[in-house]
Amino acid sequence: MIPPWRINDLLDKVENGPIALEKDFDLKIFSKKLREVIKTYDIRFDPENIVPSDNSLADSVWKAAWDLYLDVGTFCVNTHRRILFEEEEIREAMSAFPEKIWVGSGKDTREVYHREIEDRRRPFCVFSPSLPFSEELFLPAQMAFMQEPLADGAGAPEYMRIVGRDNRTGGPFEIQAAQGHAGMIREAARRVGRPGIYLADVQSAVSDAAQIAASNPEWGVRLTDGRMVGTIAELKISNWELNKMVHFHQFGYLVMALFGPMYGGFCGGAEGVAVVNVAAHLQGLMVNQGHMDVDFPFDIRYGNNTSRELLWATSVTWQALARNTPFMSMSNGMAAAGPFTEMVLYEAAAHGLVSTVSGAHLWECFAAGNKHPDRTTPMEARMACEVGHAAAKIGMKREDAREIATQIVKRYEKDIPKAPIGKKFQECYDPVKVKPTAEYSSLFRNVKKELQNLGIEFPY
Numbered sequence: 329m330i331p332p333w334r335i336n337d338l339l340d341k342v343e344n345g346p347i348a349l350e351k352d353f354d355l356k357i358f359s360k361k362l363r364e365v366i367k368t369y370d371i372r373f374d375p376e377n378i379v380p381s382d383n384s385l386a387d388s389v390w391k392a393a394w395d396l397y398l399d400v401g402t403f404c405v406n407t408h409r410r411i412l413f414e415e416e417e418i419r420e421a422m423s424a425f426p427e428k429i430w431v432g433s434g435k436d437t438r439e440v441y442h443r444e445i446e447d448r449r450r451p452f453c454v455f456s457p458s459l460p461f462s463e464e465l466f467l468p469a470q471m472a473f474m475q476e477p478l479a480d481g482a483g484a485p486e487y488m489r490i491v492g493r494d495n496r497t498g499g500p501f502e503i504q505a506a507q508g509h510a511g512m513i514r515e516a517a518r519r520v521g522r523p524g525i526y527l528a529d530v531q532s533a534v535s536d537a538a539q540i541a542a543s544n545p546e547w548g549v550r551l552t553d554g555r556m557v558g559t560i561a562e563l564k565i566s567n568w569e570l571n572k573m574v575h576f577h578q579f580g581y582l583v584m585a586l587f588g589p590m591y592g593g594f595c596g597g598a599e600g601v602a603v604v605n606v607a608a609h610l611q612g613l614m615v616n617q618g619h620m621d622v623d624f625p626f627d628i629r630y631g632n633n634t635s636r637e638l639l640w641a642t643s644v645t646w647q648a649l650a651r652n653t654p655f656m657s658m659s660n661g662m663a664a665a666g667p668f669t670e671m672v673l674y675e676a677a678a679h680g681l682v683s684t685v686s687g688a689h690l691w692e693c694f695a696a697g698n699k700h701p702d703r704t705t706p707m708e709a710r711m712a713c714e715v716g717h718a719a720a721k722i723g724m725k726r727e728d729a730r731e732i733a734t735q736i737v738k739r740y741e742k743d744i745p746k747a748p749i750g751k752k753f754q755e756c757y758d759p760v761k762v763k764p765t766a767e768y769s770s771l772f773r774n775v776k777k778e779l780q781n782l783g784i785e786f787p788y
Contacts, residue, residue: 345409365392373598379730386647393606433524456483470516481526506533510548536571585612598637624660631697632664650687659683666696666750680712
């Protein structure tokens with residue numbers, strides 16, 4: 329397991345780095361340098377080339393991200409200090425990074441490794457709802473995701489309410505929700521016969537105190553589970569997240585660095601998203617101190633990353649990481665459409681295909697713009713991961729993935745601005761038997777047949 333990079337040295341940088349106003353960091357430091365490196369390395373988005381096969385483009389994005397992060401660093405919003413690193417410090421941390429790690433326990437133990445471009449090894453798949461769920465649906469929804477055969481790990485829904493009361497961040501009900509959440513996901517794992525499955529996070533706990541409250545290997549989060557240290561867009565972090573990081577490492581947990589660069593924000597277009605995506609992985613190593621990364625670039629208008637622009641940025645990001653780093657990173661799919669629609673299944677397929685061929689692991693799949701409670705199911709994640717497994721099994725080439733992904737995107741891209749929100753979990757699944765309805769299963773099979781016609785070779 330990778331040791332943390334000198335936590336005390338990092339915390340010294342948090343307290344003693346160069347002072348800056350947040351507005352100046354955003355506009356005068358970050359944005360200015362980002363525009364400069366994009367121009368220097370001549371990085372250009374090509375809408376007709378969703379999955380580029382030019383290695384020099386991936387390497388240019390890597391070099392741009394490296395220059396960006398060395399110059400800009402990470403901004404701590406509490407201390408108003410910039411956390412800056414020397415080149416040798418980052419290279420030292422990268423050289424200590426392991427080739428693989430193991431997560432989960434018992435028969436549910438899984439290996440996670442660095443993937444290459446066009447890698448024939450299957451991607452590690454996390455099935456994750458990660459949306460607020462009604463209290464009565466929390467357990468069946470969690471069981472539905474955990475019981476999926478391709479799920480190597482599972483995220484969790486969030487409690488909207490706990491014991492009939494709103495879950496409010498920073499208050500005592502958040503502590504109660506975090507502990508109840510941790511216990512419930514453990515119970516869900518037991519009920520579906522996967523007691524040791526890797527559990528990726530306690531989504532109901534936002535604050536540092538609530539995350540610490542869920543740390544209990546007996547009834548809550550175990551050392552073989554993952555703990556999340558998030559970021560603030562772009563290249564920022566808070567003391568809340570740094571507090572979590574210190575606790576997780578001192579307790580002995582696996583740490584995941586989480587980031588989501590915003591298309592249409594300070595990143596600008598697809599080129600900026602790709603560069604910042606890669607730079608965020610350097611922050612994930614040095615500041616978030618992650619063993620794995622979870623990355624969800626998204627369009628701030630529609631809450632998705634399945635457009636041409638963001639699929640291109642996704643592909644270029646993981647190609648750059650595959651060629652130039654040892655990192656183990658998961659590509660987090662976000663669809664504009666909701667469950668029980670053809671559109672969401674095509675979006676999931678496109679994201680799973682592009683990510684897998686480009687060298688990523690999979691974290692799937694947020695639906696309906698990731699903003700409508702109860703509107704996500706395992707069927708969307710199943711589609712993304714089945715497509716990813718199929719592409720990996722044959723070692724699909726980037727050129728072939730590009731042709732297939734382009735045909736898939738044409739089926740839904742015009743509808744992204746007005747994507748249907750679909751149906752709620754309880755309309756797609758029998759929450760008692762924890763099974764998808766016959767109607768959604770039929771729709772899934774029909775879309776899968778269409779994908780086969782486009783060239784996806786499902787193995788069985």
